[in-house]
Amino acid sequence: MTAHAHRIIAVDTYDIRFPTSRELDGSDAMNPDPDYSAAYVVLRTDVGDGLEGHGFTFTIGRGNDIQVAAIDALRPHLLGRSVQELCADPGSLNRDLIGDSQLRWLGPEKGVMHMAIGAVVNAVWDLTAKQAGQPLWRLLAHAEPEWLVSQVDFRYIADAFTPEEALALLHAGRHGLAERETLLLERGYPGYTTSPGWLGYSDEKLTWLAQQAVADGFTQIKLKVGADLADDLRRLRNARAAVGDGVRIAVDANQRWNVGEAIDWTNALAEYSPHWIEEPTSPDDILGHAAVRKGVAPVKVATGEHVQNRIVFKQLLQADALDVLQIDAARVGGVNENLAILLLAAKFGVPVCPHAGGVGLCELVQHLSMFDYLALSGTTEDRVIEYVDHLHEHFAAPVEIRDGHYAAPLTPGFSATMHAGSISSFRYPDGAFWAADLAGAEDAL
């Protein structure tokens, strides 16, 4: 570094969409035809080292342009900012973005505006880790506990969890770090696969993919449920027959039910021993999840991919509403808020099993689970990262699955970088793929 302070000089945004709805990949009871998409942001600097910060919000098609507009609205907070200060303290940006009082009105801390903050904050962490020459999981796991605590916003969670408690957890987590890191590098972090379970797939495809999942080393699969009970029973029976009793089968209703329905439907599936019921009802319904949990035990209750922020997670934990907490790397306010959520989960003793899939969510969230293992939970027991084999080919450092485990990524950064060719092909509506596709659709009229 010279005495001259280097700056963020550009915040480039892209509306990237993949036509996944054409194969019914990703179809569930609430989302029949998703086109997996990313509102993508690239931070560029004048450092001259060629390093950029990449981040994104995952969406499922329409509205990805709104998400891009929300990221664009954050540009004034970034342009001209010192790269060194930003990477030394990403939390300062996080506070500034959440504290922009005019933009805050659009949430607060939820929905489009909050996901935009998450994309930008994650891009800063990507840049920070690249500059440090470390994969993000390793940077976080070796960071000073005091500094990690300084990255957490305790506003609205201080009644349940204090900075002092966070510090104590992180200091305790240092014991055995080196041994766990060796194990992680050897063995990876356990995954589970949702690939067999999409609602749009035939019974034959489900059976074949479930058998394949076991052959690939997975010890848990997941099935989408909630559209039709008779179908669910048949699909669950087929899946159980395909995988045997030694493999866990989670089921996922994607918010389809009211509280009473959730209890009745889950209990109707109980003979096939589902491991957890995921998103049984609205992600906003803390008390509803607590009631479902009581009503479906011993089936576990899992949720989180649509939980808007740390404040709702705090209450889900306070209300004993969860057996499994599912963080998402790109819905809340980025790494800083996910640190808060991982710390809350550790305090309340609830295992974290991240949501992934979509576009690049596996790539991101593995870093957070690996940090959790190394620095907080100390174990991978009852902890698995979702895996779906979609769209990884578009990433510069795609996840690598070995024997049902996520291999620890070694490439510096947050694994968020998409290939330039993928961006140029799938930019909507003017990328090469969409331009040809939309022209074809017009010709067909």
Next chain:
Amino acid sequence: MTAHAHRIIAVDTYDIRFPTSRELDGSDAMNPDPDYSAAYVVLRTDVGDGLEGHGFTFTIGRGNDIQVAAIDALRPHLLGRSVQELCADPGSLNRDLIGDSQLRWLGPEKGVMHMAIGAVVNAVWDLTAKQAGQPLWRLLAHAEPEWLVSQVDFRYIADAFTPEEALALLHAGRHGLAERETLLLERGYPGYTTSPGWLGYSDEKLTWLAQQAVADGFTQIKLKVGADLADDLRRLRNARAAVGDGVRIAVDANQRWNVGEAIDWTNALAEYSPHWIEEPTSPDDILGHAAVRKGVAPVKVATGEHVQNRIVFKQLLQADALDVLQIDAARVGGVNENLAILLLAAKFGVPVCPHAGGVGLCELVQHLSMFDYLALSGTTEDRVIEYVDHLHEHFAAPVEIRDGHYAAPLTPGFSATMHAGSISSFRYPDGAFWAADLAGAEDAL
């Protein structure tokens, strides 16, 4: 009507911003410099009667363009739709908008996307009431209970409240309707004023405005608090001296505090007998509000202007977290969701005192409170609509305050229509006001 079905032929949107930050109007502990704004939508038809449906989302400046983009994303659901079917059943549109699975991902049912749905749904209700030649409050109060129930989405609230219970409440509400309507037309609906209480005002301005409020017939005023305790104590003492003991003084922290701070700070203000503490903490913190309510009694707890949807209101009621429920006309999914919230409040016996102010919120929300009085609560005791004397001059049918009461509006519609001249002046950035202002700012550089 002819046999030809008339259609929605245009959905026009406008980014309208008023430079309110220059006078510190609207300044509070979280929002130091709001520029009151509206993401405004006009539905046009081919009926030929000149009637349009107007609606908007209120924002406080930056990000109003994102909100307009979100309304634009809903256009395909409206264009070509039968006007007759739409106005006969606005709930059908409400369900379609909330059910758009790709757009739903951006919430679900919260933040930018949900407020956009609210703007569009409210515009349909404006058109519906205009076509019926009725102010909306009167249309709703005289509507068949069965039809009103059909307008409510019970998803995610059915564990607390069923259609049968809603129907019973509405049938019971029919008794005495005519007498209450006569009283309402004579007397209006009680208001309270926040005009004296903005944080940016001097002590002299506060005292003068508080005395003026009493002279104007208001029996309640509200002060913003939460930035500095010594200031709050002084301002509350001045206000109490100005209004005497017979006038209620509510205080409003605009989400400034954590749970513990909220309890301590409110109790420190108790010697001046605040009537309620509003938004003591995050609007997402149901369990936190319940703890605050226990900790500050007999001061009442009020919240709701930032509560995202019926699901969170349901839980605030289930958790005994509220003494006063504050609906907002333009944050949730429009009239249909506010019907659900008013019905929930009626079932739980919690009085509704709407949030208003901003741009046009007084104009809208009076209709909902008057419906509540006529058809549900049957009383105005302990019920007041917020009043702030900002920006009413931009509306075609501005609210009218007489002796501290909102006069029942008689103009057909939802009172959402802004003057064409106001729209053309305050469109951002190309309206006459902003074009001149931005050119002046450039000249000054």
